[in-house]
Amino acid sequence: MENLFEVHAEARTDQGKGASRRLRHSGKVPAVVYGADKEPVSISVNHNQFIRHLAEEAFYAHILTLVIDGKKNQVVLKDLQRHPSNDNKIIHADFLRVDAKHAMTMTIPLHFINEEKAVGVKAGGMVSHLMTEVEITCLPKDLPEFIEVDIAKLEKDEAIHLSELKLPKGVTLVALTHTQDEHLEEGERSSYDQAVVSIHEPRVAKVDLEEDTEEDEDATEE
Known part of the structure; x- marks a missing residue:
């Protein structure tokens, strides 16, 4: 069985747009490896195999073995x-090469659970996903594949914000590391503490009853 977290590649020396075009025509993807205080290395990977890797959501937020x-x-x-x-x-x-001793910044998907059981949904509300992923920083050993957001207790006209997410140990949200110049009063949220998901009243198209009534009267007169 193919290991979806192991990518096989070949080093390449040809550079430039022409070389990259030739690689793509031959069914390969030009790529580069960098980081960990080492020189960047140009590589190529098999396009069809790479597509199979990318079909796995966890591939985007997982420590990979690049051969x-x-x-x-x-x-x-x-x-x-x-x-x-x-x-x-x-x-x-x-x-990006992984350095076990240095924190890394990654974009991680959010997984929303218990939507159908949410208090606000049972009261007739509709769920809106305001974010589908978040940027985090952590050591490689603490990298999660996703962050779970439980909305079971979320009521109508309420939202869950970044600061309310339950993060795995060692994980920090990049947005919440930003500072603001203005002083926040008690109970106020930072503009960086954005809403992740909310439940609101479903939007219903308004019907102009007067216009309908006039149309009915006109039809009667005819």
């Missing part, structure tokens, strides 16, 4: 460029 010409490297997928009109066509990828 370059037989040598293993611990990395994370840092950036991905897709074709503007075809999401299944990868143009370029960036991998």
Whole structure:
């Protein structure tokens, strides 16, 4: 069975747009590996195999084993460029080497649970996902694949904010590390403490009853 967290690659020496075009035509994706105080290395990966890796959500927030010409490297997928009109066509990828002693910044998906059981939903409300991912910082050993958001107790016209998320040990939200110049009064939220999910009254299209009545009267007169 294929290991979805192990990516096989080849080192490449050809640089430039022409070389990258030739790689793509041959079914490969140009990529680069950098970080950990080492020189960047240009590589290529098999496009079809890479697409299978990308189909796994956890691949985007997981420590990967990048095998370059037989040598293993611990990395994370840092950036991905897709074709503007075809999401299944990868143009370029960036991998960041993992340094066990240094914190890393990653974008992690949010998993919302208990939506149907939410107090606000049972009261007729509708759930709005205001964020689907968050940026975190942590040591490689503490990297989560996702952050769970339980909305079971969320009532109508209420929201869960970043500061209310339950984070795994060693994980910090980047947004909440920002500071503001203005002083916050008691009970006020920082503008960086954004809402993640809310439950609100469903929007219903308003019907102009007077207009309908006039139309009915006109039809009667005819």
